[in-house]
Amino acid sequence: xxxxxxxxxxxxxxxxxxxxxxxxxxxxxxxxxxxxxxxxxxxxxxxxxxxxxxxxxxxxxxxxxxxxxxxxxxxxxxxxxxxxxxxxxxxxxxxxxxxxxxxxxxxxxxxxxxxxxxxxxxxxxxxxxxxxxxxxxxxxxxxxxxxxxxxxxxxxxxxxxxxxxxxxxxxxxxxxxxxxxxxxxxxxxxxxxxxxxxxxxxxxxxxxxxxxxxxxxxxxxxxxxxxxxxxxxxxxxxxxxxxxxxxxxxxxxxxxxxxxxxxxxxxxxxxxxxxxxxxxxxxxxxxxxxxxxxxxxxxxxxxxxxxxxxxxxxxxxxxxxxxxxxxxxxxxxxxxxxxxxxxxxxxxxxxxxxxxxxxxxxxxxxxxxxxxxxxxxxxxxxxxxxxxxxxxxxxxxxxxxxxxxxxxxxxxxxxxxxxxxxxxxxxxxxxxxxxxxxxxxxx
Ligand code: URA
Numbered sequence: 001x002x003x004x005x006x007x008x009x010x011x012x013x014x015x016x017x018x019x020x021x022x023x024x025x026x027x028x029x030x031x032x033x034x035x036x037x038x039x040x041x042x043x044x045x046x047x048x049x050x051x052x053x054x055x056x057x058x059x060x061x062x063x064x065x066x067x068x069x070x071x072x073x074x075x076x077x078x079x080x081x082x083x084x085x086x087x088x089x090x091x092x093x094x095x096x097x098x099x100x101x102x103x104x105x106x107x108x109x110x111x112x113x114x115x116x117x118x119x120x121x122x123x124x125x126x127x128x129x130x131x132x133x134x135x136x137x138x139x140x141x142x143x144x145x146x147x148x149x150x151x152x153x154x155x156x157x158x159x160x161x162x163x164x165x166x167x168x169x170x171x172x173x174x175x176x177x178x179x180x181x182x183x184x185x186x187x188x189x190x191x192x193x194x195x196x197x198x199x200x201x202x203x204x205x206x207x208x209x210x211x212x213x214x215x216x217x218x219x220x221x222x223x224x225x226x227x228x229x230x231x232x233x234x235x236x237x238x239x240x241x242x243x244x245x246x247x248x249x250x251x252x253x254x255x256x257x258x259x260x261x262x263x264x265x266x267x268x269x270x271x272x273x274x275x276x277x278x279x280x281x282x283x284x285x286x287x288x289x290x291x292x293x294x295x296x297x298x299x300x301x302x303x304x305x306x307x308x309x310x311x312x313x314x315x316x317x318x319x320x321x322x323x324x325x326x327x328x329x330x331x332x333x334x335x336x337x338x339x340x341x342x343x344x345x346x347x348x349x350x351x352x353x354x355x356x357x358x359x360x361x362x363x364x365x366x367x368x369x370x371x372x373x374x375x376x377x378x379x380x381x382x383x384x385x386x387x388x389x390x391x392x393x394x395x396x397x398x399x400x401x402x403x404x405x406x407x408x409x410x411x412x413x414x415x416x417x418x419x420x421x422x423x424x425x426x427x428x429x430x431x432x433x434x435x436x437x438x439x440x441x442x443x
Contacts, residue, residue: 014042018052025059033072040076044175053179054186061191070193070235071242077201080175084151084207086122089159093120094294095208097199099232100132102220102359103257107135107165108271109279109287109309110294112317115162116308119298122158124168124206128368128376131220131359133264136167137368141265141334141378145327161320173201192228196235203240210246210297212290213237217436218255220355226251226436233439241441246297251437252286256388257358259283263367263381263402265333275315282387282434284309289435336365336379336402340409344392348422351388351429357419358382358399361412365403377404382412388429392422 016038024031031039039056042048065073086093094114098104111121128134136147147167149157157164170177176198183189203211213236216222217229233249240247259280261270273279274287291305308314319329344350362368366377383400386392398420401412423429 012047014038014047016042018042018048018056022052022055022059025056025063028063030066031069033068036069036072037076037079040073040080040175044080044178050182053182054188057179057183057186057188057191057194060193061188064191065193067238070197071239073193074197074201074204074239074243077173077175077179077197078205081173081205082171083205084122084172086120086158086207086209089120089155091118091120091162092210092298093122093158093208094210094212094298095122095203095206096212096214096290096294097203098214099199099216099222101216101218101254101258102132102355102362103259103262103267104133104216104254105138105259105261105267105271106214106283106287106290108138108268109274109283109314109318110290111163111165112275112321113287113291113305113308113314114294115317115321116313117295117300117303117305118162119295119300120158121163121294122154122206122208123163123165124172124202125165126168127372131356131363131368133262133267133362133368135165137376138264138267139165139322139327141268142322142327142329143331145322146325149325157321157324161317161324163317163321164325165321166325168202168206172205176201192232192235195222196232196239200236200239200243204243204245208245210294211240211248212293212297213247213249214286214290215249215251216254217251218253218355220257220359221254230437230439233437237439237441247441248293248297249439250289250293250435251439253432253434253436254355256353257355257384258286260384260387261381262358262362263365263379263383264376265335265378266381266383266402269333272318275309275318277310280387285434334378336377336381337404338402338406338409340401340406340413341397342399342401342413342416344394344396344398344422346422347392347394348424349427349429350386350390350392350398350420351423351427352421353384353388354419357415358384360415361401361419364412364415365401365408366405379404388431391425
């Protein structure tokens with residue numbers, strides 16, 4: 001080291017003291033706009049320490065924030081990075097965000113379906129963590145497909161094909177990345193103001209003109225009950241509306257998995273079936289419900305998206321979308337090396353099949369990751385042969401487990417213990433609607 005070390009940069013005079021901001025929220029006071037702008041910015045430039053931000057996040061979890069505070073917190077996170085602008089595109093834009101669930105492959109058929117109607121879909125997606133799968137992990141099971149695009153490639157594909165599903169760059173809401181990592185290790189993920197601002201800062205920064213939120217509720221979802229899912233949905237719709245984005249939320253059921261597959265290549269195969277005019281009825285129903293909302297929010301409420309699944313237009317966009325990112329839409333998808341069947345212990349009506357248990361089993365089979373740097377197995381996952389409401393015979397297969405590493409079967413089977421109920425024939429399963437509620441901007 002040189003004897004003449006460079007002088008330390010002069011300490012910037014900070015307008016607030018982090019301890020005062022923490023105390024204010026601890027004592028249930030409202031934070032001012034200036035305090036919020038400062039604390040988010042100061043944290044991203046290391047002028048507020050992790051332990052101070054942790055204390056503030058816990059105070060927010062315990063004491064909440066009002067609409068103005070949440071909106072300002074979101075704006076401060078957006079201002080920490082770049083904001084994309086689609087105004088030079090020749091078509092309107094609409095995006096969808098799901099709060100995550102088991103077997104939730106809806107983005108895959110939905111993006112090309114909406115694009116087939118002249119609305120561009122800029123879908124910046126993530127990888128899976130824990131029991132919910134990630135859209136990028138699913139698409140990466142297609143040989144050659146590439147998740148990372150430059151901004152120029154992203155815009156060019158959006159103009160040319162109309163749909164892009166790719167990784168979000170590091171430039172969008174970088175403050176959220178740091179805050180989310182801190183929330184993960186401080187027990188503060190579950191705060192509705194923090195979840196809503198985290199999701200919406202990225203979606204608003206992404207620049208979409210319209211946004212449809214699929215807020216999942218049930219055992220396989222973040223939000224286990226309708227009241228908290230409704231509060232999250234309302235908070236996000238308000239944030240989008242305040243930011244000038246036409247925003248609508250659907251509350252949808254996640255007590256049982258969506259479709260008949262949970263796992264990367266398994267889900268891609270099922271999505272292609274939907275694009276081919278077939279597929280499980282619940283996946284088709286939700287794809288169409290979200291497509292109608294996205295098209296209406298983008299100003300096209302006079303078309304029926306069901307036609308484009310039947311006549312091949314959505315499939316054409318899918319093939320172009322996959323090819324544009326280096327993927328081969330005709331390539332065989334990976335298949336796991338080993339399978340194991342779960343058989344019905346008795347005959348009767350399947351009255352319950354629990355989403356969380358199936359998601360955990362798929363994760364343990366290798367479809368998901370425990371740490372963000374872990375690899376995933378493309379062929380791993382759970383294939384369901386029946387869904388609640390179906391009649392089964394004793395000894396008939398209920399599920400097939402797929403993995404490359406058979407030592408994983410035991411732990412996957414353990415997570416399926418108590419995952420389903422079979423009642424005597426004639427029993428009525430308690431199946432509610434898939435779309436539970438719709439939340440739009442308040443006039
Ligand atoms: N997804 C996000 O992006 N942020 C959260 O806080 C929760 C889910």
